Amino acid sequence: MRVKSFWKYYSGQEIAPVLTIFIGGNHEASNYLWELYYGGWAAPIIYLLGFAGVVKFGNIRIGGLSGIYNAPNYCLGHHERSPYNDNTMGTGKLTETD
Template sequence: MDSLNLPPKYREMKSFWIYYSGEEVAPVPTIFIGGNHEASNYLWELYYGGWAAPNIYFLGFAGFVKFGKIRIGGLSGIYNAHNYCLGDHERSPYNENTIRSVYHVREYDAYKLMHLEELIDIFLSHDWPFGIADYANCNNLFATKKHFKDEIQQGTLGCKPAAQLLEKLKPSYCFSAQLHCKFTAVVEHEEGG
């Protein structure tokens, strides 16, 4: 629990242990990426990806898999310009600073995905791609998340590497969760397509 970047009052076992222990198996194959409230020390053990539990696969800090005919790529973590160009220097047990920086997106992780030669069907990123608000009507978004308007105007909302990957990999679908609200945008990768 000490590796979770959460206030202590939220550090409690929920249901994942049932799957992690193998007591139960996820009812459908599940593929996930990391965010900013995961147990970073456990995810670090699967840096390149792997089975976190039976039927639950972690894509790693940057990963790609084929599931049947579906190509899925993902970038774990959140963007922080200060740590983006740094190597991974965090080691467990984490201190007040490294418990946050351990899940920051790193340049070489994004770089690995930029070298995929084939396009992907689904792209997962914890952070929203930078500039995604330019591709949608934001009125509903601003009605529930008023502070996003300032962040969009200041150019601080979103992850620049995720936007670069969205442009390069041209996925049919992109899913991001960091901002905890439903928001739909349509990005045309090329005119009419």
């Protein structure tokens, strides 16, 4: 896997040339995007719709649903929760030896 150029926009090193609206997919830096679980500005003029979202741009309504189809999980439903908890932050936790 190669690191592409989104980090330059996310860090503020570059500014996108046009308004960009996106949803999370399969290869994004999900650890950063979880911070915007319900949507928000990922970078100047780059807006993340979150897990599911709708925005209005002029007279156009833009919506998106993020996710990957997985047959066993398809009918389980999606239940709102905080983006982070002790279990989901496991790789970022410091231990006494750090």
